[in-house]
Amino acid sequence: MVKQKVEDLDWNNLGFEYRDLPYRYKAIYREGQWQKGELTTDSTLVLSEAAQDLHYGQEVFEGLKAYRRKDGGVNLFRPEMNAQRMANSANRMKMPAYPEDQFVAAVEEVVRANQEFIPPYESGASLYLRPFMIGTEPMVGVGAAREFEFRIFATPVGAYIKGLTPSDYMVSDLDRAALAGTGQVKTAGNYAASLYSSVEAHENGFADCLFLDPKEHKYVDEFGGANFYGITPEGQFITPKSDSILPSITKKSLLTLAQKQGLQPKETQIPFTDVDKFAEAGAMGTAAVISPVASLTYRGEKHVIGDGQTVGPKTRELYDELLGIQLGDRPDTEGWVKAVKL
Numbered sequence: 411m412v413k414q415k416v417e418d419l420d421w422n423n424l425g426f427e428y429r430d431l432p433y434r435y436k437a438i439y440r441e442g443q444w445q446k447g448e449l450t451t452d453s454t455l456v457l458s459e460a461a462q463d464l465h466y467g468q469e470v471f472e473g474l475k476a477y478r479r480k481d482g483g484v485n486l487f488r489p490e491m492n493a494q495r496m497a498n499s500a501n502r503m504k505m506p507a508y509p510e511d512q513f514v515a516a517v518e519e520v521v522r523a524n525q526e527f528i529p530p531y532e533s534g535a536s537l538y539l540r541p542f543m544i545g546t547e548p549m550v551g552v553g554a555a556r557e558f559e560f561r562i563f564a565t566p567v568g569a570y571i572k573g574l575t576p577s578d579y580m581v582s583d584l585d586r587a588a589l590a591g592t593g594q595v596k597t598a599g600n601y602a603a604s605l606y607s608s609v610e611a612h613e614n615g616f617a618d619c620l621f622l623d624p625k626e627h628k629y630v631d632e633f634g635g636a637n638f639y640g641i642t643p644e645g646q647f648i649t650p651k652s653d654s655i656l657p658s659i660t661k662k663s664l665l666t667l668a669q670k671q672g673l674q675p676k677e678t679q680i681p682f683t684d685v686d687k688f689a690e691a692g693a694m695g696t697a698a699v700i701s702p703v704a705s706l707t708y709r710g711e712k713h714v715i716g717d718g719q720t721v722g723p724k725t726r727e728l729y730d731e732l733l734g735i736q737l738g739d740r741p742d743t744e745g746w747v748k749a750v751k752l
Contacts, residue, residue, distance in 0.1 A: 411453060416526050421533040424568035426697065431564050433523035435516045439506050439558040447516055449523055453563065460548035462555035468545030469598045470499040473696045474659075476521045476537040476564075476750065478528050479738040484521060484750040487736045489514045491659045496541060499595045504554040505543060513541065514748075520562045521750050527566050531737065538567040538697075569699075574721050574729055576704035577617035579633065579693075581682070582607035583709075585624040586634065586654075593624075593631075593654030600656075604634040618693070620706055622682060624654055630680040636695035637661045638703075640680065640688035640715075641724045647673040648688075650680050660694045660732070666744060667731050673724060682708065690722030691715045700729045 414429040430453050437447030463469050472492045477485045493514055497507035517539055521528070529535035541562040545555030586604045587593030593600065604621070611619040611634075620638065623629040630638050632655040639649040639661070647668035649661060668675040685691070691703040702725050704718045716722055734740030735747065 414527070419527075419566065421529045421535055421566075422568075424529065424533075424535050424566055426538075426567045426569070427565070429527075429565045431524045431527050431566075433520060434561055434563040435520050437508065437512075437516075437560045439560070440556075442556075444506070444508065444512075444560075447512065447560070449519060455544075455559070455561075457546060458548040460550060462545035462547050462549045462553075466545070466549070466552055467597070467599050468503055468505055468555050468558075469542065470496060470503055470505060471540060471542035471596055471598070472496045474517070474539050474541075475567075475696060475736075476528055476539065477736050477738070478531045478536075480531045481738070482531075483738070484525070484528055484752060485736060485738055486517065486521070486748040486750060488659055488663070488746045489517050489748055491662070492517075492541070495596065495657060495659070496543075499597060500543060502592065502595045503597055505545065505558060508541075508543065508560045516562055517541065518748075518750050520564050522752055524564050525752055527564065529566050533568075535566060535568045537564050539564050574700070574702060574726065576702040576715075576719060576721060578615070578705045578707065579703055580607075580611040580614060580616040580619045581706055581708035582611075582619040582621050583627070584621075586621040586631070587624060589624045589654060591624075591654065593652075594657060596656060601634075608634040616707070617701065623652060623679075628681060630682055630685065631655050633693045636693035636698045636701070638680075639664065639692055639694055640685065641673065641690040641722060642687065643689045645673055645724060647675040647724070647728075648680060649675070649677055651677040652679070658695055660696055660699065663732060663746065664694055664700075664728055667728055671724075671727060671731075685713050685715070689716050690725045692725050699733060700725060 493510035500507040528537045547555035547557040607619040637658040693701040
């Protein structure tokens, strides 16, 4: 693949796609320990046709962003939580956790090595980082691998869903994850399971699909690539509590901000029959940040949130505060931001 040249980029029209940047990070696990990691210019993986990941799916990944500040500096947002979540995912998938301090250091190393590709502050874009780990040992029988590869690549991206504009979503009859399965793990299998519904949603003009709980199909779980929240007419921030959804760093951050803004945040089961009661709702995640929900269509019935056209005031306040902290425009009173030494 041809390496990306910075002069060929249009910072204001990046889209959300992969670009082959000069450097990525690589570390190998073999004989019971992690070897010393290093930067590499090689963007290809060479695997045996019998590699465990290709057949039995030992894979975990993360997603985080580096933001260019107005003064030219660069911020990461809570990278230690990505490190911790990836370690938790690895443990659930019987994989060796990559040391959390080394994870954060490796992220910073990749950002520094590719710093010319960090979009300028005024573009509204960012440098997306994708740490991932796969089982590489050749295997035919079902079992856990003993050899793994950890990598981090970077790519400049625009907004996952462009603009703070309410979008229509579809509710799926299928499940993203099993009740006692891997719903809380950031692993490829969960996303593979959501593809059918996501593609169906896009083909029918929806932004994405929403999944209900896998036990009763009665409660709101999460979107294909983001968590759900709703805000009541009284101004309370409510988000699903479920063992089958991914623990979102954006969600945890918004719960804190909602508390500060007097929204009395609450994690609880949300019956789908209650969505009509919300004055505002949104999808929240690293890629999406916050994407307002205009409506949810389930089995042909359209449930409109608010007026279905405008961004609610509480959603806008939360979005502005979160993004302001990430970009360094608002005070980071929680110590969430990590400045990268370039």
